[in-house]
Amino acid sequence: MADADNRLKVRLVTPDRILVDGEAFAVELPSRSGCLEVLYGHAPLLAELGVGWVKLRGLSGQDSQEYLVAWGFVEVLPDRVTILTPTVDKPGETDHAEAESRLESGRKLWNEAGEDPAKYEEANAIIHEAEVKLEAAGRGA
Amino acid sequence: MANVLDLRRRIRSVKNTRQITKAMKMISAAKLRRAQERAVASRPYAAMLASVIGSLMRRVEIYGPRTGELRHPLLLSRAEKKIALVVVTGDKGFAGAFNGNIFKAVLRFLADKSDKEIDILAVGRKGRDLFRRRYGAAKFVADGAPPQARRRAERAAPIEVSGDFPGLLDQLSIERVAEMSREIVRAYSHLEIDAAYLVYNEFKSVISQRVVVERVLPIIEPGRPEIAQARGMELEERQRAGRAAMTSGVSVREPDTEEAEAEARKFGTAEVDYIYEQPPPELLDGLLRQYVTSQLYHAMVESVAAEHAARMTAMDSATNNASEMIDLLTLTMNRVRQAAITKEIIEIVSGAAAL
Numbered sequence: 001m002a003d004a005d006n007r008l009k010v011r012l013v014t015p016d017r018i019l020v021d022g023e024a025f026a027v028e029l030p031s032r033s034g035c036l037e038v039l040y041g042h043a044p045l046l047a048e049l050g051v052g053w054v055k056l057r058g059l060s061g062q063d064s065q066e067y068l069v070a071w072g073f074v075e076v077l078p079d080r081v082t083i084l085t086p087t088v089d090k091p092g093e094t095d096h097a098e099a100e101s102r103l104e105s106g107r108k109l110w111n112e113a114g115e116d117p118a119k120y121e122e123a124n125a126i127i128h129e130a131e132v133k134l135e136a137a138g139r140g141a
Numbered sequence: 142m143a144n145v146l147d148l149r150r151r152i153r154s155v156k157n158t159r160q161i162t163k164a165m166k167m168i169s170a171a172k173l174r175r176a177q178e179r180a181v182a183s184r185p186y187a188a189m190l191a192s193v194i195g196s197l198m199r200r201v202e203i204y205g206p207r208t209g210e211l212r213h214p215l216l217l218s219r220a221e222k223k224i225a226l227v228v229v230t231g232d233k234g235f236a237g238a239f240n241g242n243i244f245k246a247v248l249r250f251l252a253d254k255s256d257k258e259i260d261i262l263a264v265g266r267k268g269r270d271l272f273r274r275r276y277g278a279a280k281f282v283a284d285g286a287p288p289q290a291r292r293r294a295e296r297a298a299p300i301e302v303s304g305d306f307p308g309l310l311d312q313l314s315i316e317r318v319a320e321m322s323r324e325i326v327r328a329y330s331h332l333e334i335d336a337a338y339l340v341y342n343e344f345k346s347v348i349s350q351r352v353v354v355e356r357v358l359p360i361i362e363p364g365r366p367e368i369a370q371a372r373g374m375e376l377e378e379r380q381r382a383g384r385a386a387m388t389s390g391v392s393v394r395e396p397d398t399e400e401a402e403a404e405a406r407k408f409g410t411a412e413v414d415y416i417y418e419q420p421p422p423e424l425l426d427g428l429l430r431q432y433v434t435s436q437l438y439h440a441m442v443e444s445v446a447a448e449h450a451a452r453m454t455a456m457d458s459a460t461n462n463a464s465e466m467i468d469l470l471t472l473t474m475n476r477v478r479q480a481a482i483t484k485e486i487i488e489i490v491s492g493a494a495a496l
């Protein structure tokens with residue numbers, strides 16, 4: 001199955017630079033509404049990403065590479081995947097202390113949100129992001 | 142006429158100054174190179190967001206089928222009564238006309254909109270200090286709430302500085318910019334402001350920069366920022382910048398990103414029917430928010446590069462001026478010394494003749 005022809009072109013783009021530009025067999029994505037895996041020939045798709053791990057299998061000869069992303073978008077075409085994300089951490093790069101302080105500020109916001117549903121949503125997003133990052137930091141250590 | 146000792150002291154002091162300005166120029170050149178790379182590397186992200194939004198807006202019904210109204214609040218324009226103005230300046234001086242040009246653009250903008258209520262969000266210490274002195278800071282109800290939840294007190298003047306972001310330019314992080322953009326978007330969708338503008342120094346290359354006033358909200362056409370005002374460099378400025386860049390080994394040419402940008406513009410625009418994982422209006426909402434953030438972030442990245450370029454040019458001019466001054470002073474000093482010697486000889490000769 002894995003011959004040279006059916007590899008996906010993968011790009012991971014952040015506001016600072018193009019972090020990954022290579023080819024992989026499969027890409028696992030943390031979409032907002034659940035995890036999804038993309039193989040060569042996938043139907044065109046646009047999705048918003050949540051917080052979680054992007055896994056690139058078979059990227060430039062390596063087994064698998066993982067990146068922790070938080071929010072962003074992905075475009076899937078049959079032969080390419082482009083991921084846009086504002087924040088990326090490589091495994092072991094996640095800052096434990098920072099994640100904890102984010103969690104704290106998220107909880108505080110939640111407590112003080114009062115009647116405003118938009119604020120609850122924002123607070124929940126911050127808490128969720130911080131929790132995933134904390135878990136990642138714990139795993140890296 | 143000054144005596145030789147004074148002149149010598151003067152020359153020494155100017156030489157010291159020249160050393161400092163030269164060092165500052167080299168530091169700025171090094172920082173500029175890094176900032177320039179960053180500015181170029183940050184372009185694809187912004188371009189991709191703009192192109193996917195543009196394409197989505199063409200495909201998705203953004204107008205309500207029955208009401209005929211625009212569906213997304215960030216795309217709606219309305220009469221401008223209250224405006225948020227984000228001003229990106231530098232944290233430090235010694236950068237020639239860099240901060241001054243931005244102030245001028247802001248003052249012109251404020252004069253144009255003199256009948257509106259304007260909140261200034263100052264990024265960079267120089268701008269914050271100036272506008273606070275001039276217009277005063279907005280008052281907030283002090284109830285110990287965190288910054289996200291604090292409430293605005295009664296407005297005292299039509300123009301107020303309502304936000305400042307100390308140290309943001311020093312360590313530019315997308316998280317902090319995202320917080321700022323969230324606040325602006327929130328204010329816009331709650332009808333607290335009717336438009337948001339951004340003033341910053343755009344940076345293409347060392348010799349191609351301009352101060353622009355850009356409208357951030359409402360979004361009319363993504364990827365093509367609506368520029369309300371722009372002022373480019375004059376020929377003389379350009380020449381000086383070019384000379385400074387040449388002597389410090391910085392390239393004056395615009396880096397070639399044509400190919401990368403054409404590639405970026407393809408994002409989300411393939412002629413196929415996409416499956417939308419989320420409902421398209423939701424997707425568009427997320428994208429538009431990200432787009433505002435990316436615009437602000439990109440402006441700050443460019444402004445940082447422009448500031449270093451301006452400082453490099455200013456310090457190059459200062460170094461040249463110091464060199465000229467040293468030459469002039471050395472000449473004067475030699476003349477004074479010669480005059481003193483001549484005078485002494487005349488005294489001796491005439492003394493001898495009088496014997």
